[in-house]
Amino acid sequence: MALCEVCGEKPAVKRVRLEGTVLDACEKCSRGGSELPRMPERLAAPKAVSRSFEGEALTLVPNFSKLVRNAREARELTREQVARELREKESVIARTERGTTPPIPVARKLEKFFKIKLLEIYEKKKFEFKESGDEDLTLGDVLRVK
Numbered sequence: 001m002a003l004c005e006v007c008g009e010k011p012a013v014k015r016v017r018l019e020g021t022v023l024d025a026c027e028k029c030s031r032g033g034s035e036l037p038r039m040p041e042r043l044a045a046p047k048a049v050s051r052s053f054e055g056e057a058l059t060l061v062p063n064f065s066k067l068v069r070n071a072r073e074a075r076e077l078t079r080e081q082v083a084r085e086l087r088e089k090e091s092v093i094a095r096t097e098r099g100t101t102p103p104i105p106v107a108r109k110l111e112k113f114f115k116i117k118l119l120e121i122y123e124k125k126k127f128e129f130k131e132s133g134d135e136d137l138t139l140g141d142v143l144r145v146k
């Protein structure tokens with residue numbers, strides 16, 4: 001059983017959405033989030049963009065490399081130390097700081113380790129077989145929003 005991605009102490013029992021991020025959390029930590037169906041392990045693929053079970057695609061915030069670097073330097077840690085803590089290769093950390101998008105699981109580890117936010121949902125695809133036209137927002141609506 002995987003450990004809770006929030007506290008890292010108790011076994012994760014639920015997949016929840018917390019502050020826009022999908023996490024496996026323990027009973028206690030999942031309370032603040034909305035519960036999602038569990039994703040089969042094989043779908044949790046380590047890709048730059050990971051699509052969750054309900055069709056959300058995650059991406060990294062635009063300034064992720066700076067955030068990671070600043071967070072690391074604030075703690076006075078070397079890339080090697082960070083890599084060891086996260087059980088990742090130093091090159092992954094170095095590439096991330098240079099602006100190469102890390103795999104989502106690495107980004108999650110960095111988020112948790114530094115307590116920073118690196119992932120955001122950039123697309124929410126609904127399981128609705130409906131043509132999404134521009135019926136909701138007309139030019140008139142746009143112009144009224146001031």
Ligand SMILES: [Zn+2]
Nearest residue numbers: 004007026029
């Ligand atoms: Zn927890």
